[in-house]
Amino acid sequence: MRLNHLDLHVADVAATRDFLVHHFDFRHIETRGRDGLAILHDSAGLELVISHPSSKFGGADAGSVGANTYHIGFILPDKADVDRLYERLRAAEAELWEAPQAIRGGWMFYCMAPGRILIEVGWRPGH
Template structure:
């Protein structure tokens, strides 16, 4: 079994879609309404929907909620980090090795105010 679909509720669908397209290689398959929902897909067939069905409600995620994007190498993690940093995104600390499973990663807050972890298992 594999997780192949996720919906994220955000205040600004278009802004969040652009973020996922630019930094994580998603392409937009469809946008419904006036940016009410966008359906994105990556090269592995993962379907990500970005939605804002209630324009007057700002979605809130729990403090520890995050979405992870696994890369194949530490160099790929660093490349994404450096690209985001060069684009003026607050990426926090440089990627580093976390104990336990041995992951090399960094965290960034995405448009929509939720965390993304960019990582590779080493």
């Protein structure tokens, strides 16, 4: 069995979609409705769906709840790639925590994407 897709609920589908395409190299496959649901793919074959909160699943997203109950993580092939992405996000005035640093045997940082999606970006030796 393999993971088929992830669906993240956000208030602003277009802003979250554009952030992930621009900064995290996702490809925009399609958007259904008026920014109602966006389908993105990465180079490894992951399908990431960005959609509005659905009432049948409780109707909540991290912004409306006021808390993050999950995060998504990206691993980069080189430590310098982490630093470059951090600088690109900083220049774009993304919401960032501390600069990249040694954490749990790797080199990483955290940022917040539109829709209050917490993102971990890192490098680990041997990955």
